[in-house]
Amino acid sequence: MSKLPTVPTIDLNSVRDGSVVSAFNALTKYLEQLKDSVEKATNLGTGDISMISSPGATFSLPVGVTQIAETIRIRHNGVSILGGNGGFAQHDIQPFTNYTHRLEWIGPPGGTMIEIEPEPGANNQRLEGVSIRGVAFICNGANIGLSIKSHAFGIFEGLFFLNPNIVGIDMNVIPGSLGEAKDTQFNQFQNTAMRLFETSAIGIRLGGDPIANASFNNFTNTSISHVNLPAIQLGNSDTNLFTHTLCFRPPGFAGYGVEFLGNPNLNLSSRANNFIDLVAISGGVIARSGSLANRIFMYDPSPGGNGSPAPVIEPFPPFTNDQILKVIS
Numbered sequence: 001m002s003k004l005p006t007v008p009t010i011d012l013n014s015v016r017d018g019s020v021v022s023a024f025n026a027l028t029k030y031l032e033q034l035k036d037s038v039e040k041a042t043n044l045g046t047g048d049i050s051m052i053s054s055p056g057a058t059f060s061l062p063v064g065v066t067q068i069a070e071t072i073r074i075r076h077n078g079v080s081i082l083g084g085n086g087g088f089a090q091h092d093i094q095p096f097t098n099y100t101h102r103l104e105w106i107g108p109p110g111g112t113m114i115e116i117e118p119e120p121g122a123n124n125q126r127l128e129g130v131s132i133r134g135v136a137f138i139c140n141g142a143n144i145g146l147s148i149k150s151h152a153f154g155i156f157e158g159l160f161f162l163n164p165n166i167v168g169i170d171m172n173v174i175p176g177s178l179g180e181a182k183d184t185q186f187n188q189f190q191n192t193a194m195r196l197f198e199t200s201a202i203g204i205r206l207g208g209d210p211i212a213n214a215s216f217n218n219f220t221n222t223s224i225s226h227v228n229l230p231a232i233q234l235g236n237s238d239t240n241l242f243t244h245t246l247c248f249r250p251p252g253f254a255g256y257g258v259e260f261l262g263n264p265n266l267n268l269s270s271r272a273n274n275f276i277d278l279v280a281i282s283g284g285v286i287a288r289s290g291s292l293a294n295r296i297f298m299y300d301p302s303p304g305g306n307g308s309p310a311p312v313i314e315p316f317p318p319f320t321n322d323q324i325l326k327v328i329s
Contacts, residue, residue: 196226
């Protein structure tokens with residue numbers, strides 16, 4: 001939370017003539033500092049936001065709508081943005097005024113709402129411990145809701161994303177190098193919901209580069225309504241776990257529920273990612289040629305279940321279909 005200025009001590013019993021002016025000036029200075037602190041706290045993302053540009057800083061969103069015209073860039077460990085319990089509710093009709101803590105993009109089309117990544121360089125490390133809780137991302141033309149690169153051990157809970165242009169949550173690694181491994185790892189997501197009907201975006205996208213990727217991240221209780229593009233797209237990634245996942249696509253549209261991307265170079269493919277209890281209504285699942293050793297346990301069948309079609313597995317010789325994608329209904 002932004003630190004408020006120290007209240008001046010004024011002894012009214014000692015105020016005499018000229019001292020009145022001194023006391024008045026001290027009080028005026030305090031009120032100006034207080035006004036400045038309040039303005040900074042209520043204009044998140046417009047200019048230099050000191051409360052989220054220092055390690056361990058915490059910002060609490062007020063109830064209602066907080067509008068941002070610029071990307072909120074987090075460059076330090078342990079930063080927290082806190083909303084409330086209403087951030088993760090999901091409904092099929094608009095308006096979305098029932099979300100108690102809403103972050104709304106009012107900047108130019110094509111921006112990113114929140115970006116978490118370290119500064120590149122051999123003397124720098126990846127970020128750790130950033131958390132965001134109970135926030136609804138109203139994207140309004142922003143390309144990306146939440147971008148996470150080269151960050152580990154974060155907690156992201158109770159988040160809702162409404163209609164980004166490209167992707168709701170984008171997890172990757174920074175270009176260039178750090179003084180240590182730059183993988184995006186061990187982040188915990190819980191109670192995540194997305195509505196992507198109006199913009200045909202990807203819900204969650206994981207990727208990397210030839211030396212690092214998104215791996216060992218955990219997603220629990222995820223619900224994504226999508227059309228035309230996959231709800232979850234796994235590129236260069238491995239050993240991520242999704243538990244209790246619902247991907248809903250209305251009939252008559254394109255877009256897989258889950259897409260495992262492949263590459264002849266297995267270090268650039270989706271590999272050894274795991275789903276436990278997956279429902280992909282209408283969209284189903286596809287394992288592209290070059291993906292390997294991904295697994296789905298308790299896949300919702302169709303008919304007899306919620307309408308998840310049989311997975312599509314593209315050939316990847318010399319591996320068998322079962323080696324490419326292991327599916328247990």
